[in-house]
Amino acid sequence: MANLRRLRESNDALDDPEEIRRRVADDGYVFIRGLQDRDKLLSLRHDVMTVMMDGGWLVNGTNVMDGIAELSTRCTEGDGEYTDVYHRVYSLESFHRSGHWPEVMEMMEKVIGGEVLPHPQKIMRLWYPKYTDHTTPIHQDYVHFQGSYDTYTCWAPIGDCPIELGALAIVPGSHKIDAVMDHHFSLGAGALAIHENELEGQWHSADFEVGDSLIFHSLVVHQALPNLTEDRMRISLDNRYQSVDIPISEKMLIPHLSNLSSYDWDRVYADWKTDDLKYYWREYDLEVMARIDRWGAQGFEEALELARVGDAGAQHHLKRMIRRVPESPEAERAREALELKV
Template sequence: MARLQDSSEYLGDTAKLNEILSERGYLFLRDALGRKKIGKVGGDIIGVLRSFGFVPPGSSQAVWSGKVPSGNELTLGHGSAVAKINNLPSIKNLILRGGQVSLLKRLLGGEIFSWVENKDRGIRIMLPGKMSYSTVGGVKGTTVTPAHQDNYFFRTPNYYTTWIPLIDTDESVGGLAIAEGSHRNGYYQHWYRGPEYLGVPENRQEAESWSVSGGSPATGDVMAENFAMTWLNADYLAGDLLIFHPLMLHRGLENTSNKIRLSADIRYQRKGTPTIWRARHTFSYSKRFEAELRDTVGKMGVEPALALKVIDRLYVEGPKSEGLKTRARAAAKLLTVNNNS
């Protein structure tokens, strides 16, 4: 894997940073947040994980004890350990007042809106290995985040994602890789196979194998196979900061170490610029809506490829006063007509 380019030498030069960000689609800033400060945040999380038995007694490192989560302890959004972590003063402070916020304030030239869902989606606890699991409305995913653009989750151009390693994260611990220059290619097709979320295929072979096994694109128009893909990562250290564009293709790397990977992915935009419903709600709220939506469309009995498109359309629009059943029927009709013309 090739390496991210560090721009920390330009930390004082706002214009230069903005130039790099728009050209490369990302800023990788070594130690921009301070190793000591972030080390303390990581330490607080490790304390909670220790109290839940995920870290051996007496260890101050994010070493995995081998304990498998019981029930929803580590479930993103509302898990019991996750909720404790999200309530830590140091976490709240990082999300609302961390160095990434003041930097973005400079880059965007005004006050910053920290997305509401940062509060219960922001912190990632990644155990070693790759495990499949079920989420809302029967959607199946894996603990290694597949290739995607955040634009898939959040259809607005007006924000940046910040990815923050909370412990030292070399390739064995995993972390994040981004596809060089991909933010210039448009919105990639994001695939599902039945209830299984697959993300963006990395090449033609992968797209073909997904297709013959019943997969299809739910949204997006750019075919990944039309672009060369060079993955970039780094030996991340606590204190580093990665900022990237909504159309930057990226993926999680499998954690093959004996450590628990701790990181944050949190999103910000300039206050007052147009936003989307998800930015104003908690992750738990959005997931409840998604579950209801998938359930409603699932019961309509339309063919799977159309169902994916209906779900996507209503998901982007978000909750409204009109009932989901009525909205889903109207969307199915409209999308069928569009497909036939």
């Protein structure tokens, strides 16, 4: 990306929570080098890559820690094959525990300034190389996670993530608009994108080393950079945090991508060795908000329109949806839109 600037590092302010909050208020983010323990992240990397190897996503016989992708198995969020392996990863106790590591919780307490609720819905991204049509597009997290604006994402790669492997890029200060921007149909995680021409500001990113963490507000505009490597898998955490005192969306109380298959917490917990993180959020008296379907519904209408006029991305998206939920009313509408074209 031309004119990509470097994120400001905020390690100098770690002992000054007020200054951290000032930077978050001004820039919408703080970027902390080495926030998370390298050895714990590398151990998590081993757990995740082992599941991916078993699922056929890595080249047989290679070192799992290298994350060398088996390109013939490429898939992404929204594909049934993705969900199969992803939900095996999702059942790892070590993955969920990483969202509660003390170094992350202490940092989030500084950012939020009170008791912090890690969202039950943890998220990991498993991104193949040479698959850049499916890179996470430009968006604000609020359209996906809803609840309260004052929700923060902590994004961290599970392993080193130089820019070419697909680091996260943000537009500092873009949260100050204090509103959700228009989102349109797109391929890539979330399937909704802000159009670049509606944006002001500069893209910022960094070569991330394992442990480096980017924490940003739910209205900050961001995207993933494409994974331009020949053969490396990019894996990352994007977990969410908020004060226990503000509303949370019901969407964040269920496992990620559980709407795409029958998957629930009992299945997540099936092989866990400890109990302390099971249903941990139930001890709080949380205000739970109903999900808002507006953005997703509008994106779907746009996908139908685009498919009718021959847009390959929209057609791909709809075909995938038909495979996933063939009996749904949406699939019926998708079939109509696709047939109009042929």
